[in-house]
Amino acid sequence: MYEPFYGLTENPFRMTPDSRYFYPSARHLDALNHMVYAIDDRRGFVVITGEIGSGKTTLSRVLFQKLGSKTKTAIIRNTQLTPRDLIELVMDEYEIDYRPGMRKMQMVGLLNEFLIEQLRRDYNVVLLIDEAQNLTPSVLEEVRMLSNLETETDKLIQIILMGQPELKDKLWLPSLTQLRQRVTLHYHLGAMDGPETVGYILHRLKVAGGDGSPAFDEEALARIYSYTGGVPRLINGLCDRALLTGFVNEAKPIGGAVIDEVARELPALVDSPDGMVPEPQGESADAPSDGEKTA
Ligand SMILES: Nc1ncnc2c1ncn2[C@@H]1O[C@H](COP(=O)(O)OP(=O)(O)OP(=O)(O)O)[C@@H](O)[C@H]1O
Ligand SMILES: [Mg+2]
Known part of the structure; x- marks a missing residue:
């Protein structure tokens, strides 16, 4: 009006989160470049955290537009999932046929075949999970299983977990040590x-x-x-x-x-005491510095 x-x-x-409006601030650009690098370099497992409303979902859209035609992408935004839901969603996203009653192990077997075929054809496969702070530990464990899909020399799937800062706390749960050790890059998107x-x-x-x-x-x-x-x-x-x-x-x-x-x-x-946010909400003190490699 x-x-x-x-x-x-x-x-x-x-x-x-309309990518047409994307403003490449130094931080957004840095986060984007880290993701592109990690994917191109087949680094396996990347975590992107950022404050609420800082632009994570927008970045995921821009990233997917940027990736070339030799990349197969899947994005999961619904994170109220069981481990089985996750595998089914991944199968659906990559358009891999499976029978509804199939055991999860069998589905992962089909996914593995699909991934090996993509590698043979020189395609890179990317899975991005947004709002990953909502995933339960058992679903995160399933994500770890997916990140295990590899040949002797290559990672078969590049996984990006994206979420609010609680995601990082979740990854520190003792039960998720193995997952945490697989993270090759953690980038925190500041304001x-x-x-x-x-x-x-x-x-x-x-x-x-x-x-x-x-x-x-x-x-x-x-x-x-x-x-x-x-x-x-x-x-x-x-x-x-x-x-x-x-x-x-x-x-x-x-x-x-x-x-x-x-x-x-x-x-x-007006959440803050005087209604003012006095300082820019930059990186939190315990977050790794931008782009720090944590494994
Ligand atoms: N770099 C950017 N350029 C243009 N607009 C942006 C940028 N970053 C964020 N925005 C805008 O800010 C709003 C919030 O962005 P977005 O939804 O991507 O944040 P988010 O980090 O995913 O939030 P949440 O933590 O709630 O998931 C959207 O309207 C989006 O268009
Ligand atoms: Mg978002």
Whole structure:
């Protein structure tokens, strides 16, 4: 509704992880490059963690678009699964035929044959599991079994587990030591810094058809960063509301006062004691530094 007033052709701050809007901040790009490298190099098992709303699902979409035609990809987003559900989903994703009553072991046998055939044809097979923090230990154990599928010289399947920071805690469960030891790369996606936050907002406005006239003044942009700590989903929520309020008040560009007013009404932003997120929500202290190899 506010779009024409701000010279836009569509809503720039929708919540969907639309890869058209992808802004390659240094961190997002780094995470992406780590995943591409791990896949191309057949590193086997990669873990990507990131704060809530930091852009993990968006990255998974961009990654899959980037992978070449010699890659077979499967993505699992439904994580309320039993170990059998997981194998069935994987079979379905790769379009491998199996009989419904088949034992899980037999299905894994078929999957193994499929993977060996792909290797012979020089295809690389990638399985990405999003929201992996929700997987139960027994499903994670099943993932480990999948990561065991290998020949004497090659990993047959490249697995990317992607999830919120609790995923890392889960991997530290004593029962999952073996799985943890197989992780060849762990990357933690931090929030964007101030300049990146500004770049992100301007980028989204441009993709939404922006004619280049400023929708937010400098003070507003600085305040958006202080309230959101550079977390993309929080930025989207705040900017969307600010554009609506700005439109109603015919404010163009929008100033800091509108941002303050709107931020007070957004539940996602008032969790902190004074409603401000004082520091950027970067890497947590105990997380490995970006891209650290943990095995
Ligand atoms: N690099 C980026 N470029 C453009 N938009 C982004 C980027 N990162 C995140 N977003 C936007 O931020 C919002 C949240 O992103 P996304 O859903 O990918 O986060 P997430 O880390 O998967 O969240 P959750 O922890 O809830 O699963 C989406 O609207 C998405 O479009
Ligand atoms: Mg997500």
